[in-house]
Amino acid sequence: MAGNPFPLNKEQLLQAYRTMRTIREFEDRLHIDFSRGDIPGFVHLYAGEEAAGTGIMMHLGASDRIASTHRGHGHCIAKGVDPMAMMKEIYGRKGGSCEGKGGSMHIADLSKGMMGANGILGAGAPLVCGAALAAKYRAKKGGPSDVAISFVGDGASNQGTFLESLNLAAVWNLPAIFVVENNGYAESTSREYGTAVDSYVDRAAGFGLPGVTVDGTDFFAVYEAAGEIIKRAREGGGPSLLECKMVRFHGHFEGDAQTYRGAGEIEDNRANKDCLKKFAAAVTGAGVIGAAELTAIDHEVLGLIERAVAEAKAAPQPTLADLTTDVYVKY
Numbered sequence: 001m002a003g004n005p006f007p008l009n010k011e012q013l014l015q016a017y018r019t020m021r022t023i024r025e026f027e028d029r030l031h032i033d034f035s036r037g038d039i040p041g042f043v044h045l046y047a048g049e050e051a052a053g054t055g056i057m058m059h060l061g062a063s064d065r066i067a068s069t070h071r072g073h074g075h076c077i078a079k080g081v082d083p084m085a086m087m088k089e090i091y092g093r094k095g096g097s098c099e100g101k102g103g104s105m106h107i108a109d110l111s112k113g114m115m116g117a118n119g120i121l122g123a124g125a126p127l128v129c130g131a132a133l134a135a136k137y138r139a140k141k142g143g144p145s146d147v148a149i150s151f152v153g154d155g156a157s158n159q160g161t162f163l164e165s166l167n168l169a170a171v172w173n174l175p176a177i178f179v180v181e182n183n184g185y186a187e188s189t190s191r192e193y194g195t196a197v198d199s200y201v202d203r204a205a206g207f208g209l210p211g212v213t214v215d216g217t218d219f220f221a222v223y224e225a226a227g228e229i230i231k232r233a234r235e236g237g238g239p240s241l242l243e244c245k246m247v248r249f250h251g252h253f254e255g256d257a258q259t260y261r262g263a264g265e266i267e268d269n270r271a272n273k274d275c276l277k278k279f280a281a282a283v284t285g286a287g288v289i290g291a292a293e294l295t296a297i298d299h300e301v302l303g304l305i306e307r308a309v310a311e312a313k314a315a316p317q318p319t320l321a322d323l324t325t326d327v328y329v330k331y
């Protein structure tokens with residue numbers, strides 16, 4: 001057996017792969033089921049971006065908090081939200097993460113530190129300042145040194161809420177991290193059309209925050225950069241920004257004809273920028289994990305997603321009486 005050149009042991013590497021594969025299968029299944037008309041509402045898929053959410057969340061526990069985006073399924077799964085309950089939620093059924101009343105863009109599970117997906121761009125960042133302030137206060141009183149992480153897309157990074165949050169986090173020296181998931185598009189608009197600076201590190205510097213840019217399709221690059229900035233935040237070193245450059249495999253939303261994509265772009269993304277393929281090649285190439293072990297996980301995950309869909313389809317819809325529950329207090 002060759003030595004392990006990775007910063008994670010074998011069990012952790014398998015866990016990382018299982019998480020990324022679960023996100024991918026979950027998303028690919030939603031793609032199919034949405035096209036059949038089985039799923040109500042709007043769905044935005046995270047497929048292709050799995051390494052970012054997974055590489056970051058591997059450093060977090062349940063009491064660390066995150067705020068997600070409209071493209072939130074991957075963040076939820078990586079943060080430990082039950083995919084069975086998520087599938088029911090997306091199908092709008094009882095037993096879903098929010099009892100089927102939120103749907104894809106409102107999945108939340110506070111028991112896992114998942115404060116919510118969010119249909120409003122940039123809305124998670126101020127929430128994360130609040131969560132980070134609470135964490136800082138608790139740590140001062142002898143509690144755990146928790147962090148709070150806001151995910152934001154390249155488009156949403158231009159929202160005032162996001163920019164104000166960077167300033168507030170820096171001024172208050174909060175244990176907050178701002179992750180810009182730069183997939184090059186805001187809906188159909190290329191990043192260059194809407195953002196003047198090339199580097200989010202420069203933007204962070206303008207607010208007094210350290211920043212780092214990584215290849216978001218490389219799990220290990222994300223894992224290492226996130227580890228450093230999360231450790232710094234836990235130790236009182238304050239907020240940071242992490243830019244993950246990545247690609248999205250599907251359209252902006254399900255049903256998007258993607259006429260704005262360059263020739264061969266999607267094929268290139270899938271062939272050369274697939275974070276799962278890259279991860280698998282790295283760990284098998286180093287002789288740390290056998291291809292058969294990954295295949296076994298693939299089968300296990302497929303089974304899980306099959307069960308999730310079957311259970312979701314069999315679950316009842318919320319009733320009219322459910323409409324007025326969980327509005328304020330239960331969460």
Ligand SMILES: Cc1ncc(C[n+]2csc(CCOP(=O)(O)OP(=O)(O)O)c2C)c(N)n1
Nearest residue numbers: 071119120121153154155156183185186187
């Ligand atoms: C405040 C606000 N403005 C506009 C929209 C409409 N909208 C939804 S997603 C989106 C593009 C988001 O792009 P980006 O932040 O890069 O995230 P991505 O979809 O690429 O993951 C827009 C403009 C919205 N949901 N909220």
Ligand SMILES: [Mg+2]
Nearest residue numbers: 153154185186
């Ligand atoms: Mg984007």
